[in-house]
Amino acid sequence: MSNNLSLERYFNELSKTYVANEYASFFITNYMRRNLIKKIKSFEDKSILDLMSGKGENLKYINLTKNKKITTLDFSKEMNLAARLYHKDKEIQQIENDFFEINHKKELYDIIICSFGIKTIEPEKLNSFAKKINYILKPNGEVLLLELVKPKNYLNFKLIKFYLNVLVPAIFGKQFKTLFPYVNNHVNMDNLKLNMTIEKLKIIDHNRFLDLFEIIHAKKIHLH
Numbered sequence: 001m002s003n004n005l006s007l008e009r010y011f012n013e014l015s016k017t018y019v020a021n022e023y024a025s026f027f028i029t030n031y032m033r034r035n036l037i038k039k040i041k042s043f044e045d046k047s048i049l050d051l052m053s054g055k056g057e058n059l060k061y062i063n064l065t066k067n068k069k070i071t072t073l074d075f076s077k078e079m080n081l082a083a084r085l086y087h088k089d090k091e092i093q094q095i096e097n098d099f100f101e102i103n104h105k106k107e108l109y110d111i112i113i114c115s116f117g118i119k120t121i122e123p124e125k126l127n128s129f130a131k132k133i134n135y136i137l138k139p140n141g142e143v144l145l146l147e148l149v150k151p152k153n154y155l156n157f158k159l160i161k162f163y164l165n166v167l168v169p170a171i172f173g174k175q176f177k178t179l180f181p182y183v184n185n186h187v188n189m190d191n192l193k194l195n196m197t198i199e200k201l202k203i204i205d206h207n208r209f210l211d212l213f214e215i216i217h218a219k220k221i222h223l224h
């Protein structure tokens with residue numbers, strides 16, 4: 001159990017209807033995950049961590065034929081259970097704990113992927129997040145982060161606000177009401193990028209898509 005019990009409970013509850021996110025986004029979230037993962041040239045013989053992994057939404061895009069082992073980390077018991085059911089064919093090592101509360105081993109992973117887990121991290125924890133990522137990445141390891149952000153354009157913002165605040169909860173249930181406040185508070189990933197740079201992670205690219213998603217791709221440079 002994590003110190004952040006309310007968030008953990010929220011995700012346990014949300015796991016029952018989490019798939020509705022895909023329909024509500026017209027599968028754009030899936031498209032974004034696929035594009036994120038394409039940034040990695042090869043997964044062959046790499047140790048991979050899918051961080052804040054939910055139901056394992058990223059796993060279907062990772063070619064595990066030459067690399068059967070993947071680690072997922074999520075504090076939600078229900079999400080982890082669903083991930084095991086959906087990915088019976090894969091050899092997954094699951095860590096069920098709060099990312100911020102684990103004593104991680106140093107330089108364990110070649111690749112860390114985190115999709116849609118950043119927006120619920122409190123701003124004061126972003127520095128610790130960057131530190132931990134750097135600590136558990138192997139030299140030359142890569143990290144991919146994908147998250148929803150607040151649209152910059154006024155009309156886009158109004159549209160998303162109406163869609164997430166009114167339409168999505170009306171169609172898919174009131175549990176989705178919590179999504180808009182998170183998106184509204186998550187202006188961009190600049191602060192996280194700054195913290196990653198302080199940790200000496202090299203930013204390969206940082207882009208915004210559809211005025212609603214941002215991706216950061218960074219690398220741990222091997223220092224001699």
Ligand SMILES: C[S@@+](CC[C@H](N)C(=O)[O-])C[C@H]1O[C@@H](n2cnc3c(N)ncnc32)[C@H](O)[C@@H]1O
Pocket residue numbers: 007008011012033051052053054055056057058073074075076079097098099100114115116117120
């Ligand atoms: C919005 S879901 C994203 C799931 C999946 N990665 C995706 O692409 O849809 C966020 C997940 O992060 C998990 N999570 C949030 N904060 C966490 C933390 N501090 N430690 C571990 N898991 C966390 C939640 O339980 C939830 O399953």
